[in-house]
Amino acid sequence: xxxxxxxxAEVAKHAVAFTRAMTVALRSWGFYPPExxxxxxxxxxxxxxxxxxxxxxxxxxxxxPHELLIDSVLLESGxxxxxxxxxxxxxxxxxxxxxxxxPAEEVIRALLAVLTLDRATRRERGGPAxxxxxxHYPAILIEQIDYQEILExxxxxxxxxRRDATWHSIVRxxxxxxxxxxxxxxxxxxxxARDAGAIGELSKDAKEPFCTPDGSPLVTTQAAIVxxxxxxxxxxxxxxxxxxxQETIDSIALASGALDPGVAMEVMxxxxxxxSGDAQRVMGAVRRAFDDQQIALMLARAVAxxxxxxxxxxxxxxxxxxxxxxxxxxxxxxxxxxTERDLGAKRPVDDIRxxxxxxxxxxxxxxxxxxxxxxxMEAAAARAADMAARGLPPEMPEWLATLGHESVRKLSGQLxxxxxxxxxxxxxxxxxxxxMAAFVEELLLAGVYGECLPVIEELTAAAARxxxxxxxxxxGAIEGVAQSSEFGEAVAAVADQAxxxxxxxxxxxxxxxxxxxxxLVSAYQREDGPATERITQLVAALGVPALPALASAxxxxxxxxxxxxxxxxxxxGTAAAVPPxxxxxxxxxxxxxxxxxxxxxxINDPGAVRAVHTVLKVATGEARTAVIKALLALKNARVxxxxxxxxxxxxxxxxxxxxxxxxxxxxxxxxxxxxxTALAALAPKRRWLxxxxxxxxxxxxxxxxxxxxxxGARAAYDRTVAGGDFFLRRLARGLDAAA
Numbered sequence: 001x002x003x004x005x006x007x008x009a010e011v012a013k014h015a016v017a018f019t020r021a022m023t024v025a026l027r028s029w030g031f032y033p034p035e036x037x038x039x040x041x042x043x044x045x046x047x048x049x050x051x052x053x054x055x056x057x058x059x060x061x062x063x064x065p066h067e068l069l070i071d072s073v074l075l076e077s078g079x080x081x082x083x084x085x086x087x088x089x090x091x092x093x094x095x096x097x098x099x100x101x102x103p104a105e106e107v108i109r110a111l112l113a114v115l116t117l118d119r120a121t122r123r124e125r126g127g128p129a130x131x132x133x134x135x136h137y138p139a140i141l142i143e144q145i146d147y148q149e150i151l152e153x154x155x156x157x158x159x160x161x162r163r164d165a166t167w168h169s170i171v172r173x174x175x176x177x178x179x180x181x182x183x184x185x186x187x188x189x190x191x192x193a194r195d196a197g198a199i200g201e202l203s204k205d206a207k208e209p210f211c212t213p214d215g216s217p218l219v220t221t222q223a224a225i226v227x228x229x230x231x232x233x234x235x236x237x238x239x240x241x242x243x244x245x246q247e248t249i250d251s252i253a254l255a256s257g258a259l260d261p262g263v264a265m266e267v268m269x270x271x272x273x274x275x276s277g278d279a280q281r282v283m284g285a286v287r288r289a290f291d292d293q294q295i296a297l298m299l300a301r302a303v304a305x306x307x308x309x310x311x312x313x314x315x316x317x318x319x320x321x322x323x324x325x326x327x328x329x330x331x332x333x334x335x336x337x338x339t340e341r342d343l344g345a346k347r348p349v350d351d352i353r354x355x356x357x358x359x360x361x362x363x364x365x366x367x368x369x370x371x372x373x374x375x376x377m378e379a380a381a382a383r384a385a386d387m388a389a390r391g392l393p394p395e396m397p398e399w400l401a402t403l404g405h406e407s408v409r410k411l412s413g414q415l416x417x418x419x420x421x422x423x424x425x426x427x428x429x430x431x432x433x434x435x436m437a438a439f440v441e442e443l444l445l446a447g448v449y450g451e452c453l454p455v456i457e458e459l460t461a462a463a464a465r466x467x468x469x470x471x472x473x474x475x476g477a478i479e480g481v482a483q484s485s486e487f488g489e490a491v492a493a494v495a496d497q498a499x500x501x502x503x504x505x506x507x508x509x510x511x512x513x514x515x516x517x518x519x520l521v522s523a524y525q526r527e528d529g530p531a532t533e534r535i536t537q538l539v540a541a542l543g544v545p546a547l548p549a550l551a552s553a554x555x556x557x558x559x560x561x562x563x564x565x566x567x568x569x570x571x572x573g574t575a576a577a578v579p580p581x582x583x584x585x586x587x588x589x590x591x592x593x594x595x596x597x598x599x600x601x602x603i604n605d606p607g608a609v610r611a612v613h614t615v616l617k618v619a620t621g622e623a624r625t626a627v628i629k630a631l632l633a634l635k636n637a638r639v640x641x642x643x644x645x646x647x648x649x650x651x652x653x654x655x656x657x658x659x660x661x662x663x664x665x666x667x668x669x670x671x672x673x674x675x676x677t678a679l680a681a682l683a684p685k686r687r688w689l690x691x692x693x694x695x696x697x698x699x700x701x702x703x704x705x706x707x708x709x710x711x712g713a714r715a716a717y718d719r720t721v722a723g724g725d726f727f728l729r730r731l732a733r734g735l736d737a738a739a
Contacts, residue, residue: 014053015061015070018099019085021049026088027211029112043108048498050140051102060098063089089115091163093127096143103139110135119163160191160198163205171205174228181236189236193248199255203229207263223266226259227279230267234282246289249282253289261302268319287320295320296333409451412439417458423469430473433459437477444486450504456481456511482515491523494538495531502534509538517542517549527560536564540571547572551580562587563595570599578607585615590626597630601638613646616659624659628666640672647678652697653687664700668707679704680716684724698731706735 021042028042053059062069068086069075075082089097092115103111114122114131125131129144166188173181181189192198206229207222230252237248256264268287290298298320321327416436423429436455443452456478463474481487490505497505509516520539526532539546547569554565566584569577577599584596593615600608616627631639643663650656650663664682667675683701686694705717721732 011056011059011070012075014049014055015059015068015075016082018046018049018053018059018061019068019075020081021046023081023085023088024211025108025112026115027208030116030209034109034113043105043112046108046112047103047105048500050099050108053099054102054139058098058100060096062096063094065090093122093145094142095145098141098143099139100141101139103137107137107139110137111140118165118168120165160188160195167202167205171202174206174225174232175209177228181232186236186240189233190240193233193237193244193251196251196254199229199233199251200258202233203255203259217260217263219262219266222263226263226267227283230286231278231282234285235278249285249289252282253286253294256286256290257294257298261298264298265302290320292326292330292333296330296336299330300334409443409446409448413443413451413455417454420458420462426469429462430470433462433470433473433477437480440481441484441486444481444484444490447490447501449490449501449508452508453504453511456508460511478512479515482512483519487512487516488519488522491519491535491538492525492531494523494534495529497534506538506541510541510543514542514546514549517546517553521553521556521561521565524558524561524564532560532564536567539564540568544572544574544576547574547576547580551583554580554584559587559589559592562589562592566592566595566599570595570602573599573603575603575605575607578603578605578611581608582611582614585611593626594630597627598633601631601636601642604638609642609645612642613649616646616663617650617656624662628662632666632669640667640670640674643667643670644675644678647675647682652682652685653690653693657693657697661696661700664704668704671708671710673708673710673712676705676708676710676713676716679708679713680720683720684728686725686727695727695731698728699735702728702732702735 025039025042025046028036028039032039059070061075063086066083066086067074068082094115111132114128114135117125117128117131122128122131127144129142132140132142166184170181170185170188173185192202203226207217207225210218210221210225233252234245234248237244256267259267268283321330416432416439419432420429420436423432436459440452440455443449443455459474459478462468463471463478465471468474494502494505509520517539520535523535524532539550550565550568554562556562556565562584566581569581569584581596581600581603584592585600587593587596597612597615600612612627612631616624631643643666646663647660647667650660652660660682664679667679679701683698683705685697702717702720705713705720717732721729724732
């Protein structure tokens with residue numbers, strides 16, 4: 001079977017989401033106890049991502065040390081979690097993982113328990129695939145690397161970086177800030193100090209736990225941990241083998257070049273803020289050990305990263321290359337590296353090269369960053385360096401466990417809600433309402449729409465409360481959120497929202513009310529597509545209260561916006577929706593008329609019937625044909641009576657003659673018995689001075705009765721012909737002969 005050359009966008013999207021969720025879940029499971037809220041959130045997200053991955057059939061993910069493949073096709077993504085997930089799964093001896101069906105939560109928890117087992121324990125039990133097979137979880141299948149081959153080359157390949165009990169003990173000691181090591185640990189530190197790769201692996205394992213629950217790195221804390229690793233390695237070598245001190249510093253410098261760009265910049269700056277002591281001495285020696293090529297590579301990777309702190313990057317560059325001539329040499333090398341190597345950048349190469357000149361040589365962020373903010377960032381860097389010099393306090397893991405973004409946000413929202421409920425001063429209540437609006441706007445930027453809803457509902461309740469202290473302030477806060485740029489940005493991203501996110505956003509939009517119509521209508525950008533469909537769903541969910549705002553929004557010059565508003569008015573389906581639909585019917589665009597007619601048919605109101613009748617009488621040519629086609633396409637039971645009424649109210653020999661002919665043809669297509677009486681009444685009509693119109697009218701009526709073809713229509717046809725004049729019977733004979 002031929003393999004596909006590229007992955008479909010939807011498959012790639014689900015695969016990337018799954019790998020991201022897997023990476024976060026493995027980190028959380030290894031750092032927190034299973035009952036911790038951060039673990040529960042990570043498991044929930046991995047369950048959802050696995051369900052999405054299996055939605056289109058089984059998904060097979062093959063694992064290499066640095067990449068993942070789906071059906072033998074490389075999973076290409078700018079998301080670093082893909083490479084991180086590949087490394088994590090490879091370290092756990094996974095060759096391939098297959099999601100066969102949406103797994104339950106207990107399956108995901110069992111999977112994480114297997115993958116986070118100690119390496120020695122996992123291999124003693126036969127490997128992850130053998131352990132997984134014991135549990136009988138058919139929703140997920142695991143294939144492992146050949147264990148015999150692994151055991152044969154275990155120590156040769158891994159050397160100092162083998163993750164045995166001693167390695168894990170060293171990592172834990174560094175993370176909790178312990179300053180002393182056992183003789184066995186000291187000996188391993190000396191081995192690690194000889195190998196730049198082992199130094200990099202130790203730094204990676206030590207800093208890995210310091211991430212937020214959603215997987216984002218705590219860069220400053222990670223940098224402090226890396227500096228602590230360097231300090232312990234240098235101290236161990238200085239005490240036991242001082243003749244190897246410079247060799248160790250060179251290895252540390254080489255390992256630093258492989259760090260994440262953001263962490264690397266903070267590591268390079270850490271020594272300056274450390275005051276005095278081992279950290280400053282070690283980092284000073286490491287910076288001096290960097291040659292031009294190493295600095296250029298670190299600089300190129302940092303500038304090519306999706307985002308970087310310009311000021312910190314410039315400061316780090318000045319620290320590594322204070323001499324102006326060296327700056328020029330390094331910049332030249334960096335430009336060459338960006339041109340020659342794939343650094344994973346999304347921006348054009350010329351743009352990155354320009355950034356090297358403008359950002360690092362002339363960048364000045366004082367225009368954009370307040371003095372207080374700059375000082376706070378410098379203080380944060382100083383504290384991080386100080387922590388690296390002194391070691392981390394033993395309470396650090398417990399402190400970090402209480403700082404999850406989700407718990408902090410919920411606590412902040414609940415505090416604001418309680419303040420609003422208990423406030424007795426009108427002025428202070430108005431201030432609290434404004435603070436709540438600002439808080440909701442921040443939540444919108446974070447994409448946590450479900451957490452916005454309780455705050456908005458409390459503002460709504462406060463505005464309706466009797467007696468109300470500051471109802472105008474509460475309503476103004478709600479309208480401010482509805483018309484804010486943050487809400488507009490959230491609407492613009494509706495196509496990318498997961499189903500549960502969109503459901504939460506819909507509830508929030510309804511709570512904000514008609515004030516959101518302006519932002520919703522402004523977000524229409526395309527004629528069709530997922531975004532357009534979802535925005536229309538949001539507008540329709542607002543219901544009857546949004547009708548005045550929709551009537552104003554219908555003046556938007558874009559035709560597809562008018563079409564979508566016409567659809568929404570039909571879904572609301574009340575008599576109050578008829579006037580704005582009548583206005584839309586007067587548009588010359590057939591696409592708008594089609595949507596407006598479709599909506600009017602759905603509204604059970606005499607005004608809707610009159611509106612369609614009016615547009616049919618006024619419209620001519622293609623416009624009228626478009627309206628009739630729209631009516632026929634609806635296949636609605638109310639269409640035939642509406643068209644029959646148009647026949648009754650029209651003058652078949654006057655200006656309405658073309659309309660009557662088209663309506664009769666439409667009734668023939670509908671084949672509805674309710675039109676028989678009206679057609680039979682038209683067939684014998686005549687006007688002596690208009691024989692051409694008489695002939696066309698009679699022919700159309702008789703042909704429509706024949707095409708309807710029901711017993712009632714045939715009986716009416718026979719009665720009409722038998723009671724008609726000579727000319728009518730002659731027309732009937734001609735139609736019968738043609739049939």
